[in-house]
Amino acid sequence: MDAKTRGYACPRCTVGRCAPQATTFADVFQGQLLCIPNSRAYICDVCHFAEFEPELLDALWNELYSEAALDDVKPPARHKRGSSYSEGSG
Ligand SMILES: [Zn+2]
Structure with a gap:
């Protein structure tokens, strides 16, 4: 080790x-x-959670959406943190 x-x-x-x-x-x-093989990511050794480097994602989206922008497509939401819904209080 x-x-x-x-x-x-x-x-x-x-x-x-x-x-x-x-x-x-x-x-x-x-x-x-x-699918993009051999991408760099931080992977948890317990739960195998994988977090890719933001630079990779940025470069990726820039490449993809430079063409997709013609169709006026919005990029998908990335890591969402927190709840987007409000807790009901009856
Ligand atoms: Zn973990």
């Missing part, structure tokens, strides 16, 4: 540690499955 542990505490399970690894980025773009 490596003495050095890179990465950060997992934001999802808060138990594991997210370390940089190469994985396959997969997402749905305009109804089509988009």
